[in-house]
Amino acid sequence: MAKRFGYLEIATPIIEQLELIQRVGEATDAVAKELYRLEKRGSQNLALRPEATAGVVRAYFEGGLNQGPQPSRLYLIGPMFRHDKPQKGRYRQFFQFNVEVIGGASPGFDAEVIELANGWLNEVGLRDLRLELNSIGDERCRPAYLERLRDYYRPLKSQLHYDSQLRLERNPLRLLDSKVEQDQPFKAKAPKITDHLCDECAAHWSAVRRLLDSAGLEYQLNPYLVRGLDYYTRTVFEFYPGGASGQQDALASGGRYDGLAEAEGWPPTPGVGFAGGIDRVVDLMAAGGEAVLAEPAADVVVLPDGELSVEAAEVARSCRAVRSVAVDYEPRSLRAKMKWANKLGAKWVVLLTSEDAKRQFAQLKNMESGEQVEVAWADLPSRLA
Ligand code: AMP
Numbered sequence: 454m455a456k457r458f459g460y461l462e463i464a465t466p467i468i469e470q471l472e473l474i475q476r477v478g479e480a481t482d483a484v485a486k487e488l489y490r491l492e493k494r495g496s497q498n499l500a501l502r503p504e505a506t507a508g509v510v511r512a513y514f515e516g517g518l519n520q521g522p523q524p525s526r527l528y529l530i531g532p533m534f535r536h537d538k539p540q541k542g543r544y545r546q547f548f549q550f551n552v553e554v555i556g557g558a559s560p561g562f563d564a565e566v567i568e569l570a571n572g573w574l575n576e577v578g579l580r581d582l583r584l585e586l587n588s589i590g591d592e593r594c595r596p597a598y599l600e601r602l603r604d605y606y607r608p609l610k611s612q613l614h615y616d617s618q619l620r621l622e623r624n625p626l627r628l629l630d631s632k633v634e635q636d637q638p639f640k641a642k643a644p645k646i647t648d649h650l651c652d653e654c655a656a657h658w659s660a661v662r663r664l665l666d667s668a669g670l671e672y673q674l675n676p677y678l679v680r681g682l683d684y685y686t687r688t689v690f691e692f693y694p695g696g697a698s699g700q701q702d703a704l705a706s707g708g709r710y711d712g713l714a715e716a717e718g719w720p721p722t723p724g725v726g727f728a729g730g731i732d733r734v735v736d737l738m739a740a741g742g743e744a745v746l747a748e749p750a751a752d753v754v755v756l757p758d759g760e761l762s763v764e765a766a767e768v769a770r771s772c773r774a775v776r777s778v779a780v781d782y783e784p785r786s787l788r789a790k791m792k793w794a795n796k797l798g799a800k801w802v803v804l805l806t807s808e809d810a811k812r813q814f815a816q817l818k819n820m821e822s823g824e825q826v827e828v829a830w831a832d833l834p835s836r837l838a
Contacts, residue, residue, distance in 0.1 A: 454569060454572050454573045454576055455528035455550075455552055455569065455573075457572075458526070458565065458569050459526055460526040460527060460528045460552060460569075461525075461526065461527060461528070462527075462528055462529065462530075463509060463512060463527045463528070463529050464529065464531065465502075465505065465508040465509055465511075465512045465529065465531075466502075466508070467501060467502050467531065467532060467534070468491065468499050468500070468501060468502070469499065469500060469501075469502045469507070469508050469511075470497065470498070470499060470500075471490060471497075471498035471499055471500045472498065473507055473508070473511060473717065474488065474500050474502065474503065474507060475488075476716065476717065477507045477682070477684065477713060477716050477717060478503065478504070478507065478682070480624060480681045480682055481503075481681065481682065483503040483504060483535050484503060486536075487503060487535035487536045487537050488500050488501075488503055488535075488536070489501040489503075489534050489535075489536055501534035502533055502534065503533055503534060503535050504533055504549070504728060505529050505531065505533065505549060505551040505553075505728065506551065506553060506710065506713065506724075506726060506728070507713070507717065509527060509529060509551065509553050509555070510553075510555060510713055510714055510717055510719070510722075510724065511717060513525055513527075513555045513556075513722075514714070514719045518555070519555075519556065519722070523556035523557070524554045524555055524556035524557030524562065525553075525554070525555045525556055526553075526554050527552075527553045527554075527555065528550070528551060528552045528553070529549075529550075529551040529553075530548065530549070530550050530551075530731070531548065531549065532546050532547065532548055532549075533546075533547055533548070533549050534546055535547075541736065542702055542730075542732070542733050542736060544732055547730060547731070547732045548730075548731035548732055549728045549729060549730060549731060550573065550705075550728070550729040550731055551726060551727070551728050551729075552566050552569055552570070552707075552726050552727055552729075553724060553725075553726035554566060554724060554725050554726060555714075555722060555723075555724045556722055556723065556724070557723060557724070557725065558711070558723040560657050560660035560661045560664060560688075561660075561664060562725050563657075563661045563664075563687070563688040563709060563725050564661050564664035564665050564668065566707060566725055566726055566727055567584070567586075567661075567665060567670065567690055567707070567727075568665075568668050568670065569727075570692055570705045570707065570727050570729060571584065571670055571692070573705075573729060574692060574704060574705070574729075574734065577734060577738055578738055578741060579694070579704070579734065579737055579738065579741070581694065581695030581696065582692055582693065582694065582695055582704070583673065583692070583693045583694075583695055584670065584671065584672040584673070584690060584691075584692055585672065585673050585674075585675040585678050585690060585691045585692075585693070586661075586662070586665075586672040586673070586674055586675065586678070586688070586689070586690045587646075587647065587674065587675050587676060587677075587678040587679070587688075587689050587690075588646065588647055588650060588654060588657070588658040588661075588687050588688055588689070589626065589646055589679055589680060589685060589686070589687065589689055589708075590646055590649070590650050590651065590654045590686070590687065591651070591653075591654055591686040591687060591711065591712075592683070592686070592712065593651045593653070593654070594649060594650050594651035594654055595646070597649065598644065598646050598649040599625050599626065601644045601649065602625045602626070602628070602629075602643060602644060603621060603622065603625050605642070605643050605644055606621050606625060606628055606639070606643070607621070609639050612635070612639070613628070613635065613636055613639070614631065614633040614635045614636050616631075616633070617631050617633065617636050624681050626679045626680075626681060627679065627681045628640075628643075629643065629676070629677040629679050630677055630678065630679050640677060645676040646676065646679075647674070647676060654686075654687055657687050657688075658687065658688075661687075661688055672690075678690070678691060680708060683712060683716070684710050684711070684712030684713040684715070684716045685708055685709065685710050685712070685713075686709050686710065686711040686712060687708075687709045687711070688708050688709045688725065689707075689708035689709075690706070690707055690708060690727070691703045691705070691706045691707075692704045692705040692706075692729075694737055702733065703730070704729060704730055704733055704734055704737070705727050705728065705729035705730065706727060706728060707725070707726055707727025707728065708725065708726075708727075709723070709724070709725040710724050710725065710726075711723040711724065748798075749777075749797055749798030749799055749800065750777075750779065750797045750798065751776075751777045751778055751779035751797055751799055752776040752777050752778070752799060752800050752801065752837075753769075753772055753776045753777070753778045753779075753799060753800070753801045753802075753803060753837060754778070754779050754780070754781060754793070754794040754797060754799040754801075754802055754803070755768055755769045755772075755778060755779070755780045755781070755802075755803045755805065756781050756787070756790040756791070756794065756802055756803065756804050756805065757780070757781070757782075757805040758787075758804075758805055758806045758807055758810075759784075759807060760807075761805050761807065761810055762780075762782055764805060764810050765780045765782070765805055766780060767830075768803060768805065768815065768830055768833060771830070771831075771833065771834050772803070772833050772834055772837055774834050775834050775837050775838040776801075776837050776838075779797065779799075781793055781794075787804075794820070795820070799820055800819070800820055800821065801817060801818065801819060801820060801837060802817075802818040802820060803815050803816070803817055803818075803833065804816040804817075804818065809827075813829060813830045813831070814827055814828065814829055814830065815827075815828055815830060815833065816828075817833065817836060817837075
């Protein structure tokens with residue numbers, strides 16, 4: 454899906470500098486509470502990456518992608534690490550599909566990554582989705598909004614949960630996504646940031662929605678969808694399974710991070726992207742009866758009779774020029790071999806008997822139609838192409 458949108462794959466190390474991770478993620482649970490730090494080796498403090506974006510932005514500058522055509526459209530698939538209580542949908546090593554557009558400020562990029570995320574989830578069979586959307590402004594309009602938010606919450610302070618009381622002055626945006634029951638009654642009347650955007654942010658916000666409308670993408674505006682870090686700007690979004698009500702089980706989360714490059718110490722560079730949870734997506738696919746192993750392990754299997762391992766390997770070698778091929782070397786019955794071929798989902802079976810081998814012939818069976826023909830070894834690749 455990312456390739457169809459013109460994105461190139463990037464791979465960054467799973468071990469990152471502790472300082473980089475802390476600098477950009479301090480206020481998140483993933484860094485403050487769940488980080489796997491490595492024992493110090495030499496002069497460097499290192500950690501297992503809890504998320505990908507910080508490393509991708511670092512690589513964009515260190516690898517000179519900032520000198521190439523802008524923006525850079527990048528995707529990354531790989532493991533992330535967070536120390537939490539393991540449970541369904543929450544693992545200590547989990548896989549993310551990350552998509553980042555670095556060096557692009559236009560609202561078209563925001564809408565594009567949202568459409569890409571939606572396309573990815575649809576493509577693997579997940580169609581009953583809920584997309585939530587918000588804008589959290591930028592460094593021009595957010596400070597004044599945060600003051601309003603503090604003014605609203607200050608008289609209510611004693612009624613808030615203890616953690617929320619601590620957040621009130623430091624990070625009041627986080628009061629809006631508090632999961633604690635005690636804090637819920639106060640949210641409805643809290644000022645909404647989308648009512649207090651500066652002109653530029655308001656124009657960006659309406660452009661993103663117009664683009665999503667024209668893409669036929671439905672979304673719910675959620676004024677409580679926020680990020681607790683200053684470098685996030687404007688668009689934030691999350692995809693949930695249609696049936697789920699909680700905020701715990703997002704399939705993909707993303708947004709704009711125009712301040713991140715600067716937070717890492719690079720020149721100001723806009724960016725937008727998302728992280729999709731592959732483990733959660735696969736769990737849902739399996740629960741919905743979707744075939745998780747959609748592709749056969751091999752298109753062709755070679756089933757040799759008796760002692761024909763050398764011949765089978767030779768036939769397989771020539772066929773690999775055109776198809777994926779697996780050989781059954783086990784001395785089991787033809788019935789057992791055919792059962793194995795079926796389980797692999799092979800489309801063709803090449804049967805090698807001692808008789809046929811003398812003439813360098815094989816029986817080629819089409820597993821779908823059941824049709825079986827005799828083919829010279831030399832002709833197998835062209836028959837399978
Ligand atoms: P985050 O980086 O926290 O915004 O997470 C992005 C996506 O990664 C989430 O929407 C989840 O689908 C997935 N995810 C986050 N943490 C975990 C975890 N511990 N186990 C499995 N998936 C996760």
